[in-house]
Amino acid sequence: MSELLLRLEGVLGALLLRLWRRTLRVVALNQPPIGHPCVYALQHRDLLLLTLQRIDHDIAVMVSRSRDGELIARPLARLGFFPVRGSTSRSGSQALKVMVRLARERSLALTPDGPKGPAGSVQPGILQLALLAQVPIIPVVASASRMWQLDSWDLFRLPHPFSRLTAIYGPEIWVRSREDFPAAEEAIRQAWQNLQSTPLRQ
Numbered sequence: 001m002s003e004l005l006l007r008l009e010g011v012l013g014a015l016l017l018r019l020w021r022r023t024l025r026v027v028a029l030n031q032p033p034i035g036h037p038c039v040y041a042l043q044h045r046d047l048l049l050l051t052l053q054r055i056d057h058d059i060a061v062m063v064s065r066s067r068d069g070e071l072i073a074r075p076l077a078r079l080g081f082f083p084v085r086g087s088t089s090r091s092g093s094q095a096l097k098v099m100v101r102l103a104r105e106r107s108l109a110l111t112p113d114g115p116k117g118p119a120g121s122v123q124p125g126i127l128q129l130a131l132l133a134q135v136p137i138i139p140v141v142a143s144a145s146r147m148w149q150l151d152s153w154d155l156f157r158l159p160h161p162f163s164r165l166t167a168i169y170g171p172e173i174w175v176r177s178r179e180d181f182p183a184a185e186e187a188i189r190q191a192w193q194n195l196q197s198t199p200l201r202q
Helices: 003-022 044-053 067-078 094-102 125-133 178-196
Strands: 025-029 039-041 060-063 082-085 108-110 137-144 147-149 157-159 164-169
Touching: 003 044, 003 067, 025 044, 039 125, 044 137, 044 157, 044 164, 060 067, 060 094, 067 082, 082 094, 094 125, 108 125, 125 137, 125 178, 137 157, 137 178
Parallel strands: 025 164, 039 108, 039 137, 060 082, 060 108
Antiparallel strands: 137 164, 147 157
């Protein structure tokens, strides 16, 4: 795809998402202040829901270096996010180093079960990032009063226009050493489960 088409995709994609966001009634429960030093842990299926909820909040997000990643990164940048291209799968990766540096000035967000699953799993990259940056992990889930669910590995979800979108933020989970990895991984999964059963505000 040419640079011109990529720019056009970024502009139109961001415009569509901003218009979509204006139709939604958004509720956020226990959301930390904008810029709070942390790593938000969200499931891949909630990626669009939470993107719509956090537009213009200056959150650094990890986006793969693939062609699909390029199509995602362009609109995100125009929506007030800070895309970082790469992966946290290797402790010495350049992307991981960038995210650690950015943790001093903005919130971070990762999908620990992405990009290919299994759904609801927690890959070690987010634990490594939290350890190196010395910031807490905050699990978050989202749902909508009416939404479409795709037949994909993650059961990706899209809110209906004019529905209520609710995001629920959980407690901080700290990773002080590598010995904390198993407990932190289980705590993230348990928090997702608990948050999903939280009664939603009408």
